[in-house]
Amino acid sequence: MKSSYKKLKIGLILTCSLVTFSCKKALEEYNPSTVTVDLAYNNKTGYEGLINACYTDMYFFYGKVDYIGPSEMGTDLWVSYSGQDSGLTNYDATLIPSYGTLKTIWGGWYSCINLCNTAIYYAPSVQGYATPADVNAKVAEAYFMRAWAYFGLVEQFGGVVLKTTPTSQAGIDITPVRSSETAFYDQIISDLQFACANLPMIQPLKGRIARKAAFAMLAKVCLQRTRLGDVQKYAAMALTAAKELIDNQAKYNCALYQSDATASGFAKVFDGKNNKNNTEFLWAQTIDLTGLNPDGFNRGRTRQYFLPDLTGKGVDWGTNGTGVLYGRANAKQYKPSNYLLTSIFEPNQNTPDTRFANTFTYKYYASAAKTITAAIATAYQKDPSVVGKTIPTSTAFYSGPDYFLAAGTTFEGEINTVNDAALSIFTPNWTIPVATKKTLPYMVADPSDLFDPATGNYKVASSFPNDVDYSGIFPALKKFSSKMYVYTNQDWMGDFPIIRLGEVYLIAAEAALLNNNDQFTAAQYVNVIRARAAITSRQSEMVVLPGQMTVRYILNERARELAGEHTRWYDLKRTGFLTKAYLQATNPTVAVNFDAAKHTVRPIPQSFLDAIVNAKDFGTNGY
Known part of the structure; x- marks a missing residue:
């Protein structure tokens, strides 16, 4: 020994x-x-x-x-x-x-x-x-x-x-x-094949890896392996692994959430009530609500890194940069690109696709009552008719059964949100007529306010002296911020999906194209995901035709489905779009320094x- x-x-x-x-x-x-x-x-x-x-x-x-x-x-x-x-x-x-x-x-x-x-x-x-x-x-x-x-x-x-x-x-x-x-991929695939053959179908302890996770990861890995060659071989392997899950969901104890008359299936994926027992999460980082985690209650800070400026301009309209609902805005680091907001997502208030509305917070409510003064109206180019109007507070003591927070905690968004009575900041991804915006008794920053039409980049205030300075205002990623599991203005105690069934359908679609250009099969898988992104009465509007199926189309569909879920850099690398030319066309700010050689x-x-x-x-x- x-x-x-x-x-x-x-x-x-x-x-x-x-x-x-x-x-x-x-x-x-x-x-x-x-x-x-x-x-x-x-x-x-x-x-x-x-x-x-x-x-x-x-x-x-x-x-x-x-x-x-x-x-x-x-x-x-x-x-x-x-x-x-x-x-x-x-x-x-x-x-x-x-x-x-x-x-x-x-x-x-x-x-x-x-x-x-x-x-x-x-x-x-x-x-x-x-x-x-x-x-x-x-x-x-x-x-x-x-x-x-x-x-x-x-x-x-x-x-x-x-x-x-x-x-x-x-x-x-x-x-x-x-x-x-x-050699890395040979080892990875071998390891996952062992896991597929030996993991239990259901684990007795929440958070343990079950067999469904192994098939999902095998499909994901084999699809990524196609970037190194032997495309048809590894695409076929990815499709086989994905189909095993898609065709046997009851066997593997998983299912897509389905739409109904009032809520899309996509909305249900990120509904806090489904977070801790989510049928679509094939593998998730599960968080213990009593703090028995490797870093205790220091969890789920993703939301705070995508927040807009609620401490500066937002305060003019009644928001609070340290609120429990939105998070702690002083850690903000990232914001969505023009391409994501207005090209990937349809910039249309009446779109049947609910994924923009369920991926981003674009309505922010006042944490304290705010009366619109003449100075604020002038600064934000509002019509004089809004002066003197009061945005009521949305903050109240929580007293309901649906949240992780204990009763009595002060929480934004508890009152005056019906019909947006307490709406403070509105950041839609569609454009609103200027005359209409001037009469709305809250801040409005739509794409025409945020982005330079010549470059597609965020406006620089000094370059647009006649415009209101909306720098720092934008929609915020909200997938991992259901208020049911908010613990503090930093920490969120919900589970994090690492791979979910919705992605497996899109893996299958891309693999079908790469394997033998099977556009019909690819469209079948994509349409399942698109349909559940709409309420039932509008699902027919989401159907796409086999002829539309290309890798680029599926890449865009992955963005609509998976934005913020730790996939995008890998997706661009796999599909060959991690290039200067592609970035220049979609997100010019990022393209400036990009060098494909490194x-x-x-x-x-x-x-x-x-x-x-x-x-x-x-x-x-x-x-």
Whole structure:
């Protein structure tokens, strides 16, 4: 049996070299009474603790700022708020190997991988399970999580270090070698195939990976693999995996939400009442409401990074930048592009597609009563008829049964929202006639107010002296902000979908096109998703024809369905649209600095390069 000191030392050195945290103090605190790793993981109790640990790192990706930039920014959908996160959003000179969020995701994925490798290594010797099948069902969770981590690494950083043996067994590797991207995908697909064959259909504990998640991830990974060649082969594999779920939803205990006369199925996906037992979430980061999470109640901050300026101009109209409903606006970093608001989503008040209305907050209500003064009317070019009108407060003590917050908490949006009586700021994605806007007793900022028609970019106030300065006002992403799970003005305790059934339909559609240009099948899958985006009386308006099916059309449909769900950068990379020409046509601000020679991967973190002796073999991915 190997000594506990050797196990501890090797594990800590792994953390130094791949996860890149400080290790000196930890090594000095060696405890000779520590139980050996062999003894800890050869029994069922210890082994299941190890499997639990494989999930830990994912909690620092979803609902956190560190993964928003790498997964969504630098695309056609978003722009930087006042230069925030500009390296990933605008590809500027700050995107270098020391970029903080890249170190975070690199470290998180490699930490997860080493835990998974450890679990896979000890699976053959673990005692306490009734049958080998029971062991396989458990270790399949580690195979899945390893595939998840390697998928992120290879897409973000390219062919970096591929390891399948835990550092405690392989020893210290200070001269690692790169593996090819195809080798990464071979390992990822193999891991997911094992998970598909061995995971249980239903897990007894919420948040555990079940077989449906493995088929969904296999479909997603195989589709992404098509960018490296063998397109028909991997498209066919993606379609087969997707169809397994689509055709057997009852078997896998999943289902799309269906529309009715008053609510679309899409609206129901993000309805707080469905969040904790969502039939469409195939794999989700589940959040414990009592705080038993890796970072306690420090959860779900996504919403605050997409907020407009409710502390400045909003205050003129009665909003509050630290409200519970909207979040804490001083952390705002991102805003939607003109292309997303007015081309991806139909800029029409009467559209049958409910996805804009259920993806964005575009109505903000007053947190305190506000009387419109002559000065405000003049500043915002309002008609004198609005002077003296009062926007009533929408804030009241919560007293209903439907929210996570305890009764008695002050909450915006509780009263005076019927017929928009307390409406304070209105940011539709359609244009309203100027004469009409002047008479409305609240701030209105539509696309004609926000965007320069010549460039498509957000207006710069100094360049438009005759216009009202609406910089900082825009619709805010609201998918992960149902007030049912608001905990504080920062933290949201809802579950986060990582992959859901709606995406699987779109994977199947794209795979059908890539496999044999089957536009008929692609349209069938797309129309299911489009239909459930409308209420029942308008579903016929959402039908598209097979002849409309192209990869570009499905890319747009993915934006309508999945905006803000950590997919867009991967989507552009897979489909060949992560190019300067495409970005110039859709989101010119992002295109300015884009360089295809380096910006399809990220800089390898400097902390990793500093921990190895052959850094020259890795370089910096061109940065």
